Amino acid sequence: MIRNLTTREHEFGEIALPQAPGLLRFARRLTADPAAAEDLVQETLMRAWRSFDQFHGGTNVRAWLFRILLNTFYGQGRKGRLTLVPLDETEKAEPGKAAAAGSEAVFDLAGALAKLPAEQRTVLMLGAVEGFTCREMSEMLRIPMGTVMSRLSRARQAMRSHLEPAAKAGAGTQRAYSHKGSS
Amino acid sequence: MNCGDFEELAPLWHSGELESERRSDFDAHVLGCAACAAELREQEAIDEQLRAIVAAEPADTRSIEAQVRRRIAREKVQRWAIPGLVAAAALIAMVLWRAPHPAPTPTPINPALVADAVRDHTAELINHVPRRWRADASEITTIEKSQGIEDADVKALEATGYKLQRARICRLGGAPWIHLVYARDGREFSVYMRVKEGQSVPESATSSGDLQLASFTHGRVQAVIVTDAPKGECAKFAKEAEHALL
Numbered sequence: 001m002i003r004n005l006t007t008r009e010h011e012f013g014e015i016a017l018p019q020a021p022g023l024l025r026f027a028r029r030l031t032a033d034p035a036a037a038e039d040l041v042q043e044t045l046m047r048a049w050r051s052f053d054q055f056h057g058g059t060n061v062r063a064w065l066f067r068i069l070l071n072t073f074y075g076q077g078r079k080g081r082l083t084l085v086p087l088d089e090t091e092k093a094e095p096g097k098a099a100a101a102g103s104e105a106v107f108d109l110a111g112a113l114a115k116l117p118a119e120q121r122t123v124l125m126l127g128a129v130e131g132f133t134c135r136e137m138s139e140m141l142r143i144p145m146g147t148v149m150s151r152l153s154r155a156r157q158a159m160r161s162h163l164e165p166a167a168k169a170g171a172g173t174q175r176a177y178s179h180k181g182s183s
Numbered sequence: 184m185n186c187g188d189f190e191e192l193a194p195l196w197h198s199g200e201l202e203s204e205r206r207s208d209f210d211a212h213v214l215g216c217a218a219c220a221a222e223l224r225e226q227e228a229i230d231e232q233l234r235a236i237v238a239a240e241p242a243d244t245r246s247i248e249a250q251v252r253r254r255i256a257r258e259k260v261q262r263w264a265i266p267g268l269v270a271a272a273a274l275i276a277m278v279l280w281r282a283p284h285p286a287p288t289p290t291p292i293n294p295a296l297v298a299d300a301v302r303d304h305t306a307e308l309i310n311h312v313p314r315r316w317r318a319d320a321s322e323i324t325t326i327e328k329s330q331g332i333e334d335a336d337v338k339a340l341e342a343t344g345y346k347l348q349r350a351r352i353c354r355l356g357g358a359p360w361i362h363l364v365y366a367r368d369g370r371e372f373s374v375y376m377r378v379k380e381g382q383s384v385p386e387s388a389t390s391s392g393d394l395q396l397a398s399f400t401h402g403r404v405q406a407v408i409v410t411d412a413p414k415g416e417c418a419k420f421a422k423e424a425e426h427a428l429l
Contacts, residue, residue, distance in 0.1 A: 009255060017251070020244035025237050038247055045251045050258075051306040059313050068310050075309075109232050128230040129237050133198040152194040156226045163229065 012052050016045060019065050022130065026066065029113070029125050030073055044069040063132065067140045070122075112162035120155035127152055184212040189219045193226065292387045292398045296407065299355040301391045303362065304373045304409040316349040316364075323350045323363075330361050331378045336404055336428055340365060343423040345372060355407070365420075372420055373409040386425075388418055397421035401428045 020041060027037035027044075047068050048055075055064065113121060126132045126140070127148075134152070138145040189212055195201045196209055213220050306312045317323050324334050330352070341347050345365035353362045353375070360375040383400035384407060390396065395417035398407045406424065410417050 009259075012255075013252075017248050020247055021242035024242045024244050024247070025240055028240070029237075041244070042247050042250055042254075045247070046254055047310050049251070049255055050302070051310045051312045054303075054306045054312050054314070056313070064313055067313075071309070071311060109229070109236060113233065124233070125237075127194070127198060128233050131198075133200050134194055135200065149191065149194040152197075153190060156193070156229065159229050160222070160225055 008052060012049055015055075015061050016048050016052070016065060019062055020045065022062070023065060023069055026125055026130060027069060027073075029121065030069075032114075040069065040073055044072050047072060060136070062130070063136050063140060066126065066130065066132070070140060108163055109159075112159050115162060116155055116158055120151050120158065123148055123151045124155040124159070128156075184208045186212075186216060186219055189213070189216070189222075193223065196223075197226065197230065292384055292389060292396065292407065293356060296356040296384065297389060297391060297396060300373070300375055300396065300407050300409050301394055303353050303355065303375075304394065307362070308364065308371050308373060309411070314351060316351050318349040323347070326350050326352060326361060330359060330376075332361055332376055332404065336376070337363060339427040340374065340424050343420070343427050345420065345424075360407075367420075370410065370412045370416070372412065372417075374424070375407040375409070377405055379403050379405050388414070388421070390414065399425045401425050404428055 023041045023044060024037060027040045028034060031037045031040060044065060048065055051068075055061075113124070116124065122141070123137055126137050127134070132140065134145050134148045137148045141148070189209065192201060192205065192209055196206065201209060213223055307314060317326055323337070327334055327337055327350075337347065337350075340363075345367045348364040348366050348371070350361055350363045352359050354360070355375055355377075358377065358380075360377045363374040363376060365372045365374055379400055384398040384405045386399045388395070388397045393411050394409055395412065395414050396407065396409050397417050397420070399405070399421060406421075408417060408421050408424070410420070412420075
């Protein structure tokens with residue numbers, strides 16, 4: 001039995017722990033607080049560990065972990081231990097960091113993302129950045145797929161309206177429209 | 184397809200979830216509509232830049248991973264220590280039982296059963312581990328039959344005002360149990376049900392962390408209830424469920 005536990009721990013280290021950087025980046029956007037984000041990821045991984053013996057091989061481990069992270073975050077929020085801080089406050093507090101990361105465009109984009117309502121920012125991060133499908137997000141957030149789609153549309157529209165001048169300038173340098181999924 | 188359809192379906196195009204026929208229509212519209220093509224291009228550009236920004240962020244998780252490994256190691260110790268403590272407590276209880284004592288104490292629920300029920304409830308109702316649930320009435324009936332539980336028993340609990348949501352088979356204490364999830368006023372209750380065999384669960388109530396547990400055996404059915412509802416609500420549900428069973 002000790003051997004089984006050790007094997008399980010090894011599997012957990014192989015399967016779940018490598019997802020920590022992605023979880024942390026997402027958690028930072030969600031909490032807007034680096035320390036809270038680290039706590040959230042740690043708690044997520046511990047919850048995942050406690051349920052790991054019921055995790056089936058072949059299940060999408062990223063979707064599973066992100067769902068636990070979201071449940072943990074919103075569960076903690078309800079109990080008042082974590083609060084959803086508007087992201088723009090952090091961005092305003094650390095303008096040098098954004099500038100150092102690249103360019104004004106980067107700062108504009110981060111600022112535009114921060115201005116989105118939390119529910120739109122969440123689906124945009126999950127869909128555009130983390131690559132989850134609308135169906136996966138619907139299951140993860142326990143909301144209808146149509147709601148996911150409309151939040152994504154509104155999020156992209158809001159981002160465009162915030163960034164219109166920069167996006168138009170950048171569009172010329174972006175790759176031409178191509179059929180997604182075709183090779 | 185028109186520009187309104189484009190707006191609606193663009194999220195599915197980005198995620199690659201458009202079926203081939205609709206994707207062809209979508210692509211044809213975009214090729215023929217300069218405004219939608221420009222919008223799609225801008226959306227793609229924003230998504231790409233977001234991915235680039237996030238990917239460029241440093242994310243050193245070594246301290247988090249180390250902390251998680253330490254906590255796992257600690258929990259492993261507890262996992263072995265707690266059964267030892269339970270065994271010691273059982274031994275002390277046996278010794279004390281031989282001595283005269285003032286009044287009989289209620290029989291506790293089997294600790295292994297409690298531990299499994301708490302673990303199962305936490306995984307499935309709190310952490311939402313992906314599992315296959317049966318929500319369709321006919322499928323739930325099939326599960327009940329496979330375990331020798333009468334459909335009337337399951338329905339009887341609904342008569343108390345708790346709505347049956349879903350069901351699946353799980354294992355508690357090494358034996359198969361039906362895990363039924365009932366809801367009322369936004370709260371979910373796990374009801375683990377099994378036909379009585381050998382020693383049955385006693386009428387009892389206990390708690391584990393934030394969770395409340397209650398158990399009873401009525402007729403040929405034994406049940407264990409787990410919920411994060413307040414203690415009184417758990418006991419009330421257990422009492423009503425026991426009375427409702429035929």
